[in-house]
Amino acid sequence: MAESRYNADELYEKAKSGDRRSLGRLVTMIESGYFKAGIANKSILTPDLKSILVGITGAPGAGKSTLTSQLIGQIRNSGNTVSVIAIDPSSPFTGGAILGDRIRMGEHAMDPGVYIRSLATRGQLGGLSAAVPEVVKLMSSLGFNYILVETVGVGQVEVEIVGQADTTVVVVNPGWGDSVQANKAGLMEIADIFVINKADRPGAKETARDLKSMLELSGNMDWTPPICETVGTDGTGVRDLLENILNHRQYLVESGILTKKVFQRTKNELLAMVNEAIVNKANGYIETAEGTDLIKSIVDGREDMTAAAKTLFAMVTKNI
Ligand SMILES: Nc1nc2c(ncn2[C@@H]2O[C@H](COP(=O)(O)OP(=O)(O)OP(=O)(O)O)[C@@H](O)[C@H]2O)c(=O)[nH]1
Ligand SMILES: [Mg+2]
Incomplete structure (x- = not known):
């Protein structure tokens, strides 16, 4: 997770009172993925x-x-x-x-x-x-x-x-x-x-x-x-x-199209966020000894691809 010297909530409060430097830092945090790392301030997003x-x-x-x-x-x-x-x-x-x-x-x-x-x-x-x-x-x-x-x-x-x-x-x-x-x-x-x-x-x-x-x-x-x-x-x-x-x-x-647009946009963003979280987890798991064994089991013909994918999905979503 990216570290930041700044606290998002503090910056947000300052930005709300018109401090442009804090707003700029907040945008930079978002740009560098700090928010996606899971510390999103609810009111901000x-x-x-x-x-x-x-x-x-x-x-x-x-x-x-x-x-x-x-x-x-x-x-x-x-x-x-x-x-x-x-x-x-x-x-x-x-x-x-x-x-x-x-x-x-x-x-x-x-x-x-x-x-x-x-x-x-x-x-x-x-x-x-x-x-x-x-x-x-x-x-x-x-x-x-x-x-x-x-x-x-x-x-x-x-x-x-x-x-x-x-x-x-x-x-x-x-x-x-x-x-x-x-x-x-x-x-x-x-x-x-x-x-x-x-x-x-x-x-x-x-x-x-x-x-x-x-x-x-x-x-x-x-x-x-x-x-x-x-x-x-x-x-x-x-x-x-x-x-x-x-x-x-x-x-x-x-x-009523505006409401629909906002719904659709929210759905896309939610799915994108979950998608990213799952892919990150899967990438991490596949590098472990267990992940290596899983791949080998497919290569050796002990396991078929679909079953292995299910196993991987279960591992990844177990404690997400
Ligand atoms: N003659 C004429 N020139 C214009 C007009 N509007 C913009 N320009 C000129 O066109 C050039 C490009 O303008 P920009 O506003 O930078 O165009 P842009 O679409 O933002 O360009 P990018 O962000 O680089 O894609 C500048 O030199 C402007 O002065 C216009 O209505 N008439
Ligand atoms: Mg331009």
């Missing part, structure tokens, strides 16, 4: 329906961070607080993004109603970081009205992360309709709202039209994703985007 959880995704350079910064401004103007989680800014696709984002979102850095944090997608072991949902819950329990999660929509993993949000905003640029992109279909599937950013460039109207007909083809949905045209650099259309986010929120609440 309790799901909360109050925050508006928005995933923002799109191709590298589409303008996600610029738009996020504009959204922060709009959200603050409406009297609400916001936390931004920027995922995997160290990936080759977003090289140098931390510095860039600091400049783009920098004007909000000193605002006590705004918290911006970067997270790595992949943990040290190469797997998908389980930290994202935990950090989201932490931000929610701290009472941020909005949580914006920015991630590059380049791969399945990223799409999955952002698909966990309540409202998913897919950012594209003029000309997107003509481009052949491997994960275009994936982005079409997860979009609750489309944004054509860089609408100051030629082709925005055509892209909107193409997108509209693509959405009509996939038709018969209760919710038809609206298409917003924005200019991230000057804020044009961002108010409209925030209105659409709120409309979608209302739809989620009234249709």
Whole structure:
């Protein structure tokens, strides 16, 4: 189990009273797996329906961070607080993004109603970081009205992360309709709202039209994703985007889909946690003398694989 010089409960109390340094340390603890080690503070990780959880995704350079910064401004103007989680800014696709984002979102850095944090997608072991949902819950329990999660929509993993949000905003640029992109279909599937950013460039109207007909083809949905045209650099259309986010929120609440989403998310997280615990235990057991004997018994033909798996499962779950 990872050791930490800090006590999670103390940090949480300090974070609640607005201490950003403590909040930062808490997020780092979550990132390094300290919470998963089994010392989770209950109130920190309790799901909360109050925050508006928005995933923002799109191709590298589409303008996600610029738009996020504009959204922060709009959200603050409406009297609400916001936390931004920027995922995997160290990936080759977003090289140098931390510095860039600091400049783009920098004007909000000193605002006590705004918290911006970067997270790595992949943990040290190469797997998908389980930290994202935990950090989201932490931000929610701290009472941020909005949580914006920015991630590059380049791969399945990223799409999955952002698909966990309540409202998913897919950012594209003029000309997107003509481009052949491997994960275009994936982005079409997860979009609750489309944004054509860089609408100051030629082709925005055509892209909107193409997108509209693509959405009509996939038709018969209760919710038809609206298409917003924005200019991230000057804020044009961002108010409209925030209105659409709120409309979608209302739809989620009234249709009961939000409750279902939270249920599904909780189920996935619970299963992932148990899955990890079991795999860790099994890995530990298989290295013992008994585990070695079990494997040998299969190799020697004294035991069949299914029976051995049952034995292993029983050993692992006996005192979990
Ligand atoms: N012309 C134009 N440029 C824009 C607009 N929005 C953003 N940009 C520029 O596009 C570039 C990329 O913007 P970012 O906000 O960093 O894009 P991103 O999607 O966050 O990029 P990654 O995080 O690296 O994937 C920057 O140089 C922005 O200034 C826009 O509406 N019009
Ligand atoms: Mg960015």
